[in-house]
Amino acid sequence: MIDLVKIKLRAGNGGDGKVSFFREKGTPKGGPDGGDGGDGGSVYFVANRNMATLRDFRTKEMYAGEDGGHGGKLKMYGADGKDYRISVPLGTLVYELKEGREVLVADMDDDGKEFLIARGGIGGRGNFRFRSSTNQTPIQYTPGTLGEQKDIKLEVKLVADVGLIGLPNAGKSTLLNKLTHANVRVANYPFTTLSPNLGVMELENGENIIVSDIPGLIEGASEGKGLGDEFLRHVDGIGGKCPVQLQESKKRVGNIRQGVSG
Incomplete structure (x- = not known):
């Protein structure tokens, strides 16, 4: 990226x-x-x-x-x-x-x-x-x-340390905002994220890691469905991939932060 x-x-x-x-x-x-x-x-x-x-x-x-x-x-x-x-x-x-x-x-x-x-x-x-x-x-x-x-x-x-991957409107940008205060635009419709957004998360030990929310991937993206295979290339080179699904519990944010820092 x-x-x-x-x-x-x-x-x-x-x-x-x-x-x-x-x-x-x-x-x-x-x-x-x-x-x-x-x-x-x-x-x-x-x-x-x-x-x-x-x-x-x-x-x-x-x-x-x-x-x-x-x-x-x-x-x-x-x-x-x-x-x-x-x-x-x-x-x-x-x-x-x-x-x-x-x-x-x-x-x-x-x-x-x-x-x-x-x-x-x-x-x-x-x-x-x-x-x-x-x-x-x-x-x-x-x-x-x-x-x-x-x-x-x-x-x-930029080479992101962690990439947030999931379906459109799954909450990737919201999670990125919570983890990094990146101020990414969010809305209740698919494909709000049109290009990868990046945020920097500071860990307790003072180390910084780059987190990216990859635009929504759907089945058949490699054949051009949704926003197409343009977004698949953003996954290459990312150190770790974190799948994101809709969850009702806000505690998930804290758990993910703890998992990333660990």
């Missing part, structure tokens, strides 16, 4: 340089003292073996580094913007989307691996930088440059 999301990234902009002249009592016409702006924060991806899916990205589309601070008086530099580090599951493929094409730019195949995906802008120069023997009072400065902006697709191949 493939989990994928599309997100937008914006690195921080560089801060502007400052135009300023030193002034104090007894020095009414001091020289230029405008400081440089700070660099914008960059955006990085970081591979994290403790992440299992891309579900955390489904509620947020834009990720941005912090803008650099503007330069100040007395040759004060603006603060550099903070970098933004985004954790992704181990094995995530990073594609940059540009001009209608998908370009693979990184394979996050090593735990802790960092990849710079959007570089922050450069801080501008204050007027102190423009002083010269022929220009004692420069008013020139440069603005900070813009941080890079990227449209990104993240893709990771």
Whole structure:
């Protein structure tokens, strides 16, 4: 199974340089003292073996580094913007989307691996930088440059530890919601689940396992009945299969959780 999301990234902009002249009592016409702006924060991806899916990205589309601070008086530099580090599951493929094409730019195949995906802008120069023997009072400065902006697709191949298998409307999605708080849509008609849903169940020992509810399988699916053999391929590669039948007792959820963790 493939989990994928599309997100937008914006690195921080560089801060502007400052135009300023030193002034104090007894020095009414001091020289230029405008400081440089700070660099914008960059955006990085970081591979994290403790992440299992891309579900955390489904509620947020834009990720941005912090803008650099503007330069100040007395040759004060603006603060550099903070970098933004985004954790992704181990094995995530990073594609940059540009001009209608998908370009693979990184394979996050090593735990802790960092990849710079959007570089922050450069801080501008204050007027102190423009002083010269022929220009004692420069008013020139440069603005900070813009941080890079990227449209990104993240893709990771998921291998579920446990697959919930059963007839349409047997309660697989409901069980998945109870076990993992996955917020899967449920309704009282067959084939509510049109593609495999995934949830992460945290066990008492802190270990996470991936649980998938396979869309309803019926007799003859391999011949195209129901939703066809498209769904049968999702069963391949799943570590364990758990058949689900309608039961009146809610205690079944607790029993299944105990059985999985055991």
